[in-house]
Amino acid sequence: MAPTVSGDVDEKVWGAAVPSIAALERELARLRRAAGAHAKEVTDAAEGSHAIARAAVLNLVVYADRDVHAMRAARTALRLSLRHPSRVIVVYGDRSREGADVEVRLHCHVPRADETTHVYYEQVLARVRGDADDRIASVVIPLLVPDLPVFLWWTGTPPQDTRRFDDLIALADRLIVDSSDFARPDRMVPVIASLATRQRGQRFGVTDLNWTRLTPWRELLAAFFDVEAWRPCLDEIVGVRAGFSVDMDGRDIHPSQALLLVGWLASRLRWQTKGHLAPSEAGGLLFRLLRRDGGPIDVRIRPRFENGIEPGDTSGVRVQARHAGSLYEFVLKRAPDPRHITASVIVDGDTRSLRVVPLPSPGVEELLREELAIVGNDHVFEEALHALVALA
Amino acid sequence: MSRATSGFAASSESGSRVTTSGRTAATASGREEANPLKEGLRLQRVPKPATLVLFGGSGDLTRRKLMPALYNLALQRLLPASFAVVGAARSAQSDDEFRTELHDAVAEFSRTKPINEEVWEAFARNIRFVATPDDAGYDALRAALDRVDADVGTNGNRLFYLATPPPAYVPIIRAIGEHSLRGPGWSRVVVEKPFGRDLRSAMDLTNIVHEVFREDEVFRIDHYLGKETVQNILVLRFANGIFEPIWNRQYVDHVQITVAESLGVEERADYYEHAGAMRDIVQNHVLQLMALVGMEPPVAFDDRAVRDEKVKVLRALRPITEREVGARTVRAQYGRGYIEGKAVPAYREERGVARDSQTESFVALRCFIDNWRWEGIPFYIRTGKRLPKRSTEIAIRFRVAPHRIFDKTASEGLDANELVLRIQPDEGISLTFGAKVPVQGLRIRTVNMDFVYGASFMVDAPDAYETLIIDALRGDATLFTRRDEVEQQWQFVDPIIAAWSRGVPAVASYAAGSWGPTEADTLIERDGRSWRRP
Numbered sequence: 014m015a016p017t018v019s020g021d022v023d024e025k026v027w028g029a030a031v032p033s034i035a036a037l038e039r040e041l042a043r044l045r046r047a048a049g050a051h052a053k054e055v056t057d058a059a060e061g062s063h064a065i066a067r068a069a070v071l072n073l074v075v076y077a078d079r080d081v082h083a084m085r086a087a088r089t090a091l092r093l094s095l096r097h098p099s100r101v102i103v104v105y106g107d108r109s110r111e112g113a114d115v116e117v118r119l120h121c122h123v124p125r126a127d128e129t130t131h132v133y134y135e136q137v138l139a140r141v142r143g144d145a146d147d148r149i150a151s152v153v154i155p156l157l158v159p160d161l162p163v164f165l166w167w168t169g170t171p172p173q174d175t176r177r178f179d180d181l182i183a184l185a186d187r188l189i190v191d192s193s194d195f196a197r198p199d200r201m202v203p204v205i206a207s208l209a210t211r212q213r214g215q216r217f218g219v220t221d222l223n224w225t226r227l228t229p230w231r232e233l234l235a236a237f238f239d240v241e242a243w244r245p246c247l248d249e250i251v252g253v254r255a256g257f258s259v260d261m262d263g264r265d266i267h268p269s270q271a272l273l274l275v276g277w278l279a280s281r282l283r284w285q286t287k288g289h290l291a292p293s294e295a296g297g298l299l300f301r302l303l304r305r306d307g308g309p310i311d312v313r314i315r316p317r318f319e320n321g322i323e324p325g326d327t328s329g330v331r332v333q334a335r336h337a338g339s340l341y342e343f344v345l346k347r348a349p350d351p352r353h354i355t356a357s358v359i360v361d362g363d364t365r366s367l368r369v370v371p372l373p374s375p376g377v378e379e380l381l382r383e384e385l386a387i388v389g390n391d392h393v394f395e396e397a398l399h400a401l402v403a404l405a
Numbered sequence: 406m407s408r409a410t411s412g413f414a415a416s417s418e419s420g421s422r423v424t425t426s427g428r429t430a431a432t433a434s435g436r437e438e439a440n441p442l443k444e445g446l447r448l449q450r451v452p453k454p455a456t457l458v459l460f461g462g463s464g465d466l467t468r469r470k471l472m473p474a475l476y477n478l479a480l481q482r483l484l485p486a487s488f489a490v491v492g493a494a495r496s497a498q499s500d501d502e503f504r505t506e507l508h509d510a511v512a513e514f515s516r517t518k519p520i521n522e523e524v525w526e527a528f529a530r531n532i533r534f535v536a537t538p539d540d541a542g543y544d545a546l547r548a549a550l551d552r553v554d555a556d557v558g559t560n561g562n563r564l565f566y567l568a569t570p571p572p573a574y575v576p577i578i579r580a581i582g583e584h585s586l587r588g589p590g591w592s593r594v595v596v597e598k599p600f601g602r603d604l605r606s607a608m609d610l611t612n613i614v615h616e617v618f619r620e621d622e623v624f625r626i627d628h629y630l631g632k633e634t635v636q637n638i639l640v641l642r643f644a645n646g647i648f649e650p651i652w653n654r655q656y657v658d659h660v661q662i663t664v665a666e667s668l669g670v671e672e673r674a675d676y677y678e679h680a681g682a683m684r685d686i687v688q689n690h691v692l693q694l695m696a697l698v699g700m701e702p703p704v705a706f707d708d709r710a711v712r713d714e715k716v717k718v719l720r721a722l723r724p725i726t727e728r729e730v731g732a733r734t735v736r737a738q739y740g741r742g743y744i745e746g747k748a749v750p751a752y753r754e755e756r757g758v759a760r761d762s763q764t765e766s767f768v769a770l771r772c773f774i775d776n777w778r779w780e781g782i783p784f785y786i787r788t789g790k791r792l793p794k795r796s797t798e799i800a801i802r803f804r805v806a807p808h809r810i811f812d813k814t815a816s817e818g819l820d821a822n823e824l825v826l827r828i829q830p831d832e833g834i835s836l837t838f839g840a841k842v843p844v845q846g847l848r849i850r851t852v853n854m855d856f857v858y859g860a861s862f863m864v865d866a867p868d869a870y871e872t873l874i875i876d877a878l879r880g881d882a883t884l885f886t887r888r889d890e891v892e893q894q895w896q897f898v899d900p901i902i903a904a905w906s907r908g909v910p911a912v913a914s915y916a917a918g919s920w921g922p923t924e925a926d927t928l929i930e931r932d933g934r935s936w937r938r939p
Contacts, residue, residue: 240486370480
């Protein structure tokens with residue numbers, strides 16, 4: 014999978030070029046028949062062979078303006094196809110040739126993740142060159158499989174006030190972004206918040222894969238408070254510390270996950286904001302929130318260097334509460350190694366409970382898989398985001 | 406850990422002590438919602454803190470199924486923050502010996518390997534063992550459970566799991582009552598199958614269980630049908646607008662239920678000789694399928710409403726009287742034959758089977774559900790061992806089109822429409838309908854529209870015991886059999902077994918690897934119909 018040279022796409026990945034959408038549909042039908050004939054040969058020995066199934070449960074539109082993102086989308090979609098069979102339409106906006114002649118080229122392909130399965134999905138590449146923003150939707154609309162939900166995965170930073178983004182988002186039921194890919198990850202909150210605000214009145218749901226990465230952390234934090242003895246601590250929290258990973262020289266600062274985690278706690282527990290996010294040492298953040306009863310909560314978000322963790326990933330969380338005259342600390346940390354979380358409860362320095370669970374490091378396809386299972390809005394995410402907007 | 410005592414002692418005081426009548430369950434679910442961090446659609450539904458009390462702690466079921474399931478739940482972060490396992494058995498061993506034994510069992514039988522030692526070690530910390538050879542042992546068990554509540558924070562919630570052979574059920578249940586092993590939180594008991602061997606014994610067992618547990622605290626295992634399958638059938642029927650209007654005697658000609666196995670009795674001859682296909686498969690599995698396909702729409706998608714409707718179908722089953730047993734039932738044993746090209750012995754030649762055994766390895770029935778929806782519509786059932794292939798399916802055969810406008814030659818290859826719910830293997834749904842053969846004049850043929858769950862949603866189904874344990878911990882009884890359900894099942898089956906024991910009809914025979922005896926074909930052909938080839 015070498016990167017493409019001088020704007021030509023790798024036809025092994027993307028399939029042959031076709032001149033029109035009608036030709037593309039004909040080519041897909043031909044590929045389907047060919048795949049079906051092949052499957053029949055394979056299974057004819059077995060009694061009652063089934064025809065190959067064209068299964069589709071969703072449309073996935075991917076916008077990429079970098080070749081690596083387009084290739085990653087193709088790889089991810091292939092692995093996803095088994096669980097979320099779909100038609101994938103990758104729009105590759107080759108913006109390096111801005112000003113050149115406008116050109117739209119279509120390629121299609123029916124890849125199969127695994128020769129033994131009878132499922133395939135359809136992959137379409139629309140490569141757009143030059144200043145073609147206003148034409149993109151006219152290519153995508155006829156390619157969508159009717160009546161199935163449309164997921165828009167926007168790689169990179171969603172731009173403000175551009176035709177290409179506005180037109181595609183108008184087609185989408187759900188927008189997926191990854192704030193780790195943003196050019197300025199530290200500006201994640203305002204960017205996503207503006208999307209979430211725009212989204213009012215429109216019908217699409219928004220999600221950030223950095224929120225998806227938090228799911229196991231949220232699960233484990235929530236589980237502490239199923240224990241009745243610890244439930245009251247939720248109303249008596251005095252401090253939250255969240256760490257996120259940075260690379261060795263501390264250059265890339267991606268606090269999105271840590272911020273979303275705090276935003277989640279604040280929105281669920283109905284904390285109020287007091288003051289704004291204040292930068293502290295080495296890219297950290299220090300601020301104060303108020304509990305429902307007005308008690309202060311000191312929040313500290315700190316970058317930490319840890320081996321084996323992607324920059325931006327959560328490295329640990331510590332929630333402190335004063336309850337019945339004791340200091341309760343609910344701690345999640347990556348121990349004994351980055352692939353496990355140790356969840357412990359410490360009361361006045363004594364460890365009261367300890368368990369270890371594996372923490373798989375999900376790739377983009379696992380994250381996307383979780384997102385594609387959700388068709389509506391994720392209100393918990395939106396509320397966490399709004400809690401952060403109040404701080405920004 | 407011992408210093409932790411004070412922290413949790415407070416909890417069992419403040420934790421609700423409501424243990425009377427139906428209140429516990431209601432408060433329990435209310436409490437779950439009271440944790441504001443658990444809202445939202447992504448978080449897995451982790452049960453609340455609890456202790457699993459495992460009777461038969463050193464038995465085969467514990468080693469092969471239950472511990473590997475618990476360990477895999479821990480790996481998937483599906484166990485609560487506070488969770489303990491207390492094993493109980495007659496012979497004594499230390500906590501550490503018990504842990505080592507379980508560790509080795511998990512290492513051998515876990516579906517994920519190799520075993521993650523970090524996770525196991527943290528999980529094993531809360532495993533205890535108590536020997537219960539006598540009354541003093543049960544008192545020690547109570548003390549151990551109270552200590553676990555204090556040390557681990559399990560809130561006095563206890564799930565008692567009877568993983569012992571059936572003869573031990575009664576003494577253990579009585580001991581749970583006599584030694585007050587129920588905790589201050591909720592208590593539930595899981596009883597493994599078989600639950601009784603006829604109506605009388607099932608009722609007796611329930612009555613003894615009820616001395617200690619309310620019916621909504623009793624979880625009778627019957628996991629032939631996976632949770633996915635049950636839900637798939639209910640979703641197909643009740644989430645779609647197009648199937649329910651034709652799901653009745655106006656449009657349906659008949660229903661066929663097939664549960665075919667290619668295996669013989671294998672290692673289970675001891676049990677099977679006393680059970681037979683009727684007790685092994687028909688009483689529970691087949692009647693469950695029949696209830697799911699025949700039931701009225703439940704008022705809600707919860708365990709109570711669904712089970713209410715299932716029981717109504719079972720109550721409407723037309724009894725097979727002694728007079729009719731010859732015409733409506735077939736029983737048979739397999740003879741020698743071939744399975745997938747290999748020669749296999751006859752049933753009576755299997756190890757552990759009596760040479761003159763009368764136990765049936767094949768059953769076919771002609772059943773009716775006497776209610777408005779199904780009056781007069783036959784449900785043909787067949788199940789057997791050593792049939793040509795493993796297949797479980799429900800086929801709904803619709804009536805033919807009322808008026809034929811196409812001439813006979815054109816529609817020669819045309820059958821009535823059929824909707825098949827395939828359960829094993831390759832769970833899916835297919836619908837047959839007539840279509841015009843392209844070109845060559847007007848000819849109509851039956852074609853098949855096929856949907857396979859695995860192809861549209863490729864998800865690994867969780868292990869059955871993992872689902873069962875989580876459901877029991879959460880108090881979701883959908884997959885478990887209720888008292889009236891078990892009793893209705895036996896009530897239908899008992900008279901047939903009784904008539905058979907008097908020799909009517911005689912035990913027929915079929916060659917291993919065939920689709921059953923000719924008597925079974927006659928049963929359905931008398932009505933002018935024939936069996937499907939699954």
